[in-house]
Amino acid sequence: GAVVSQHPSRVICKSGTSVKIECRSLDFQATTMFWYRQFPKQSLMLMATSNEGSKATYEQGVEKDKFLINHASLTLSTLTVTSAHPEDSSFYICSARSQGVREQYFGPGTRLTVT
C-alpha cells in the first residue's frame, strides 16, 4: 500500500514552454502533498506544500507564478512549470500524506530537461 506515482517520469521541453507534472496517490487519500526539487548531487529542497482544496504554501524563494500547484482532489496534485528555462532543469519529486499520518510517501520523481 501507500503508492505514489508521477507522470511523466522524464520530459524534455524547449525554453519558454510550460510543462505539467502529475502526482497521484494510488491507494490512499492524500490530504497533503509536497513538491520537492533536487539538483544533481544535492539534497531535496521543499518547494511547496499543498492541502486538498486550498492554495499551496510556497517556500521562500520559490516563485508561485512560475510553479503553479493545483491539488483539486484527494488523489491528484499537479505542478506546472510555466515559461521554463534551462535553469529549471531538475529532478522534481512529490510526496503525499494522509490526515493524521506522520509518514510521507514519495513518488518516483520526474526528470525535467529544458533545452
Add this chain to the structure above:
Amino acid sequence: LAKTTQPISMDSYEGQEVNITCSHNNIATNDYITWYQQFPSQGPRFIIQGYKTKVTNEVASLFIPADRKSSTLSLPRVSLSDTAVYYCLVAFLGGGATNKLIFGTGTLLAVQP
C-alpha cells in the same frame, strides 16, 4: 536557523555495520525523525522513523539521544545493494500550525565487496 548536517560520504565493506549520524539542532519537540534511502534518479524510500531512544525494524535501527540534537541510522550488515544516498528528514517549527520538514544534506554510502 533550521539546519541539518550529515557526513558527505562513507565507505564500507559488505557485512559490516554502518552508522550514519545526522546533526539537527533546534528541531521541533513534537515531531519525529525519519530516514530515507535514495538511489539515483529515484524518489526517496522510507527506512525508519523514531521520536526518541531506539527504534528497530527489519532493516535498520535508529538511535536518538535524549536531547534529540542528533540521530544515528544503523545498518547492521550492509551489502552492495545498500550503496545509495541516505537522508534524515526532521521537522523545525514553521512559524505557524505546521512544522517545516527539512531534509539533511545526505550521505553517500559506498559499499565495496
